[in-house]
Amino acid sequence: MTAGVVRPDRRPNTLPEWVARQRWYQSAGSNPDLALVGEWLLPPGPDGTAFVTHLLRDSSGAASTLYQVPLAYRSAPRPDAAETTLVGTVDGIVDGAPATLWVYDAPHDPAYCAALLEFILDGGVGVQSERSSGASAAGHRHPTASHSSFAHSQVLRGEQSNTSIIFDTVDASGEPSLPIICKVFRTLHHGENPDIIVQSALAEAGCTLVPPSVGFVSGTWRAEASLDSPIDGGHLAFAQRFLPGVRDAWRVALDAVEQNEDFSDRARSLGAATAEVHAVLADIMPTVAATAEERAGVASRMRRRLGAAVAEVPELGVYASAVDAIITGAESAEWPRLQRIHGDYHLGQVVAVPDRGWVLLDFEGEPLRPLAERSRPDLTLRDVAGMLRSFDYVAGSFEQSHPGASAASWAQASRTAFLEGYSDRAGVDIERFRVLLDAFEIDKALYESIYEARNRPAWLPIPVTAISRLVALI
Numbered sequence: 001m002t003a004g005v006v007r008p009d010r011r012p013n014t015l016p017e018w019v020a021r022q023r024w025y026q027s028a029g030s031n032p033d034l035a036l037v038g039e040w041l042l043p044p045g046p047d048g049t050a051f052v053t054h055l056l057r058d059s060s061g062a063a064s065t066l067y068q069v070p071l072a073y074r075s076a077p078r079p080d081a082a083e084t085t086l087v088g089t090v091d092g093i094v095d096g097a098p099a100t101l102w103v104y105d106a107p108h109d110p111a112y113c114a115a116l117l118e119f120i121l122d123g124g125v126g127v128q129s130e131r132s133s134g135a136s137a138a139g140h141r142h143p144t145a146s147h148s149s150f151a152h153s154q155v156l157r158g159e160q161s162n163t164s165i166i167f168d169t170v171d172a173s174g175e176p177s178l179p180i181i182c183k184v185f186r187t188l189h190h191g192e193n194p195d196i197i198v199q200s201a202l203a204e205a206g207c208t209l210v211p212p213s214v215g216f217v218s219g220t221w222r223a224e225a226s227l228d229s230p231i232d233g234g235h236l237a238f239a240q241r242f243l244p245g246v247r248d249a250w251r252v253a254l255d256a257v258e259q260n261e262d263f264s265d266r267a268r269s270l271g272a273a274t275a276e277v278h279a280v281l282a283d284i285m286p287t288v289a290a291t292a293e294e295r296a297g298v299a300s301r302m303r304r305r306l307g308a309a310v311a312e313v314p315e316l317g318v319y320a321s322a323v324d325a326i327i328t329g330a331e332s333a334e335w336p337r338l339q340r341i342h343g344d345y346h347l348g349q350v351v352a353v354p355d356r357g358w359v360l361l362d363f364e365g366e367p368l369r370p371l372a373e374r375s376r377p378d379l380t381l382r383d384v385a386g387m388l389r390s391f392d393y394v395a396g397s398f399e400q401s402h403p404g405a406s407a408a409s410w411a412q413a414s415r416t417a418f419l420e421g422y423s424d425r426a427g428v429d430i431e432r433f434r435v436l437l438d439a440f441e442i443d444k445a446l447y448e449s450i451y452e453a454r455n456r457p458a459w460l461p462i463p464v465t466a467i468s469r470l471v472a473l474i
Contacts, residue, residue: 005048007093008073011036012103014088019056019067023160024186027061034058037066037229038135038221040126042119045111048094049074053106053126053236055135055188055221066188066221068236070106077102078109085109107163107184113153116182117167120215120239121147134222134231142200142213148177161367162186166242180214181242189371190223190232195364197375198281198340199240207280209273210360214239234371243359249350253394257410264417267391270350271421273358274387278341278380279426287339288377294338298379299331302443309446312453316446316464322471323442330439334432338377343369345383346390381433384422385440389448389466391415396462438470445470 012018016032019025025032038055045051050073058065071087075094085108092101106112118124119139126137141147148169156164167180185193196216203213217237222229249270256263306324310317342349343365353359365374391414395407423430430437448463 005044005095006050006073006075006101008050008052008090008101008103009092010090011054011071012088012090015054015069018087019058019069022186023158024067024162026065026187027058030060032058033060034067035225037223037225038219040135040137040219042112042115042126043124045072045115047075047111049109049111051106051109051112051115053137055219057225068184068186068188070112070184072104072106072109072112073101074104075099075101078104081108107155107165110153113165113167113182114150116165116184116217116237117148117150117169117180117239120182120217120237121145126219134229135220137217137219137236139215139217141215142203144203144212145214146177147172148180151176156181167239179242179244180239181211182214182237182239184237185235187367188221188236189234191234191371192375193235193238193364193371194340194343194375195362196235196238198285198342198363199238201284202277202280203240205280205284207277208356209277209358210363211243212241214241243351243353246351246353246359248348249352249358250347250390250394252352253347253391253414254397257394257398257407260410263410263414267414267417268421270358270387271418271423272425273350273360273421274345274383274418275422275425277360278339278383281340282337285340286377287337290335290338290379295331295335299327302327302330302439302446305443305446305450309449312450313460313464316449316467319467319471323446323467326435326439326442326471329435333435335436336380336428336433338379341378341380342383342386343374343378345386347387347394348390379436379440381430381437381440384419384430385437385444387418388415388437388441389444389463391418392466393462396459400459442467442470 016034019032034056036054037057040053042051052073053068053070056067056069058067073092081104085105087103087105090101090103092099121141122139123141124139148171150167151170152168154166156166163184163186165182167182169177169180171177199210200213202210216235219236220231220233223232253263306320310320342363349360349362351359351361391411395411398407399405419430445463445466449460452460452463
C-alpha cells in the first residue's frame with residue numbers, strides 16, 4: 001500500500017445525527033434513516049486523505065430522498081477546520097495499520113476541492129467503492145472552458161438545497177483567472193438537471209446573459225439499497241465561472257425603492273434580457289405546441305392551488321369565482337409555443353455585473369417540482385409572471401420595514417417598464433397574452449398566500465392585494 005493512504009472501513013456512526021443538522025436536510029425534526037445506494041471515490045489527497053462520496057437514501061420522511069454526502073477521511077484532525085464541518089471519527093486503516101480517522105464535510109476541505117476541480121476539468125472517472133456496486137461518476141469539461149489550476153476555496157454560506165464552493169484559480173502562467181463556482185447537489189434525482197442542460201446550451205450558443213459554463217459531474221447509483229435494484233443516474237455537480245463584484249437584482253431594486261429612485265430603465269433592460277434568453281432557448285432547444293391535454297393540466301393545477309389557498313386563507317374565498325373564470329379564459333386563450341424556460345424566475349436569480357449588465361442564474365426550476373416536470377417545455381409567461389411578482393415583493397418588503405409608507409407606484413412603474421422591455425425584444429406585444437399572464441401571476445400569488453399564512457402572516461397582504469388588483473382588472 002502506498003505510504004500515507006487512508007482507507008475507511010465504514011461511515012461514522014454520527015453521520016445521521018450530523019445530516020439531520022444540515023440546512024439541506026429536508027425532513028427537519030425527524031431522525032434520518034439512511035441506506036447506502038452508491039459510493040465513489042476521488043483520487044486521494046497529497047497526504048493520502050480519502051475522499052468518499054456517499055449516496056444515501058433517507059426513508060424517514062413521507063417520501064424517500066436521496067442525498068449526496070461527500071466526506072473527507074483524514075489520518076489526523078484538521079487544525080484549521082470549523083467544528084461544524086467535523087462529522088465524527090471512525091476506525092480505518094492508515095499505511096496498512098488500524099487507526100482512527102477524522103471525518104469532515106468534504107466541500108470545506110481544500111484538498112477535496114482541488115481534486116474535484118481537476119476531476120471536472122480533466123474529465124476524470126471516479127473509482128467505485130468496494131462496498132457499492134452500480135455507482136459511478138465522471139467529470140465533463142464544457143467545450144468552451146479553458147483549463148485553470150486550483151489556488152484556494154471557500155464555501156458559500158446560507159444555501160438550503162445545495163453546497164456551492166468558490167474556487168480561486170490561476171491560469172497556465174500562474175496569473176489569477178476568473179474564479180469558478182461549483183454547485184454540489186445535495187438532493188439527487190434520476191434524470192438530467194435543467195440548470196446544467198439549459199445554462200450549458202446557452203453558454204455554448206454564445207449567450208452572454210448567463211455565466212460561462214466550466215463543466216459538470218455525472219453519476220449513476222442504485223435506485224434503492226438492494227443489490228438487485230435498478231440503476232438510476234443524473235448530475236452530481238455543476239461548475240461555471242463566478243462573476244465577482246456583482247449584486248443580485250433584489251438588492252439593487254430594494255436599494256432603489258429605499259432611495260426613492262425610479263427603476264424603470266433598469267426594469268426595462270431586465271425585460272429585454274429576459275426576452276433575449278427566451279429567444280436563444282427557442283432557437284437552440286425544441287419548442288412544441290400546447291396540446292389540449294396540457295392546457296387542461298395547467299388549468300387543473302391552478303384550480304387545485306386556488307382550493308388550497310382558500311382553505312388556508314379564507315378571506316380569498318371572495319375572489320374564488322373570479323379567479324376560476326380567469327383560469328377558464330386562460331385555458332381557451334391563444335397560447336404561444338412551449339419551450340425551455342428559467343422556471344423559478346425572480347429578482348434573486350439575476351445579478352448586476354459591472355460593465356456588463358444583467359446576468360441570469362440558476363435555471364434549475366422550482367426545487368419542489370419533480371425533475372421531469374421541470375425539464376419539460378413550458379410557457380415563457382411563467383417566467384414573466386414570476387418577475388412581476390418579485391417587483392411587488394420588493395415594494396412589500398419596503399413597506400414592511402417602513403410602516404405607513406407606500407411603494408405601490410414604484411412597483412407598478414417597474415412592472416410596466418419590464419413588460420415594455422420584454423415586448424420590444426420579443427417582437428410581440430405581451431398584451432396579446434394578457435389573460436394567460438394574469439392567470440400565471442394569480443397562481444403565483446396563491447402559492448405565496450399559502451406560504452405567508454404559514455410562515456409570515458404579516459406579509460400576507462402582499463399576495464392578497466395582488467390577487468384583488470388582478471381580479472379587478474378583468
